[in-house]
Amino acid sequence: MGLREKRKLERRERILAAAQELIRETGSVGLSMRALARKAEVSLATPYNLFGSKGAVLAELGLAVLKKLERKMEELRSHDPIEDLLHIAELGANTYASDPRFYRTLMAVLTASARGLHDDAISGGSVRLWQRPVEAGIRAGLLRADADSEFVARDLVITFLGVLDLWVRGVLDGEAMRTHILYAFTLALLGLSTDASRAKLLRHYRRFQRQLPREIRVVDNGLARRRARPAGEAANGGAAVAAKVRAPQAALPEGIQ
Amino acid sequence: MGLREKRKLERRERILAAAQELIRETGSVGLSMRALARKAEVSLATPYNLFGSKGAVLAELGLAVLKKLERKMEELRSHDPIEDLLHIAELGANTYASDPRFYRTLMAVLTASARGLHDDAISGGSVRLWQRPVEAGIRAGLLRADADSEFVARDLVITFLGVLDLWVRGVLDGEAMRTHILYAFTLALLGLSTDASRAKLLRHYRRFQRQLPREIRVVDNGLARRRARPAGEAANGGAAVAAKVRAPQAALPEGIQ
């Protein structure tokens, strides 16, 4: 690898690291390409040369984070594949919940700028990660033999991402997110359970059902649009409180079919 | 209601109708606030006065669409609550799939501009819609008596939205989306099935499993960022093809924890 390539890689890493720091320091507010370029000490055009777009920068960061998490998940392996599945899910939930600011921001911005990890999540490596314990469960007689491990794994991934998305949006807090994921997993696995596993899964199911919060109260996810005064013009101390608009319900224009 | 209120409502509806037309005509490209204001024959600031933000305009449109769909869903009621659940899900999937351009665009933009329908979906009316057939199923002895209908309904909503999101992103086509939803529903219900319903649900499960596509090929969802030449400057016929950037994988900056 020539010097040229090395410098390029260096810049790439500097940009990724800057993105990470920026998210940690400011959340999504302040995560602008101009700020990113400044922090990485490159010009505004460089991230576009090296990644293509803002979304691509963050997708790469997100992918790296995901791979790291998946590597930790791979390590979890015991004698009981079903317990493994639940432990893997729990590890994932706990990881996200352990750093809400970072992960919520990252996930939110990945969700928004389409073509995120979702393609990969279904067609790529994530499915295979979940597929392995499912297959092991089938072999061990703990899950129905006629179940297709790939489709089951897809279903688990979709559920996981769905609940995670609610957490990102602040509809669920970390605790509720974890319990919901485990509840959903248990429910899906219960559908595939055999006599050898049903009793245990039912116990799990009842436990998670008991732990689920009945009331949903939307929490502040820190992603709301804040009035970001340019930091230079500190005069006019934020007095203007915009009146909340809540007009009478307008009728739906016809033709929705 | 004074003249003022009437005019206001008029403008609101004009804006919503304009948003709908704009989506149908141009997809997400061209769905700008300036174009919206022009089509609705109001000034750029008016939608902000009346709704608050672009996301809020589309959220209102989306909510109206959702309510309309849910009203159709409510009508589906037969003697078999489990069949009802599947039929409701199928109706939803078919409705979305029947007009991909419109619904994909609407859903994509709702997903992106946070605080969409997702709050409502979990805490609001959607859950209750699914909850009713689940309750009926429990009463009829088709689902386990110790199941909590609210949590089951939440799980179904989350799954539905998760699969729908994959369709919106183009990871699944309409057919695969419908089958995936039905597969996931069947799997969840199978976990709660009783002797009275298990055989039938198993038949469904095997059928949907057979219909699922094994290969995932990402389709064009029409939401990619297109180079939108201002329509006035037709010269310089789109020659410049930007070189695709695909650099060697950069290492993850340390400290992700």
Added chain:
DNA sequence: TTCGTTTTTATAACGCGTTCAAAATAATGT
């Protein structure tokens, strides 16, 4: 070292979502 080729930089521009002071307009009191 010198030449030729890439790549980064600096800067300006575009359209975007959003905000704000000022102008225009409807409602109200006399």
Added chain:
DNA sequence: ACATTATTTTGAACGCGTTATAAAAACGAA
């Protein structure tokens, strides 16, 4: 009828992501 007051619309402006362009810098080869 008019003048006052409370809203609402307007038009200009901001920072954003992104692109284009020309100049400068950095590398590889001779």
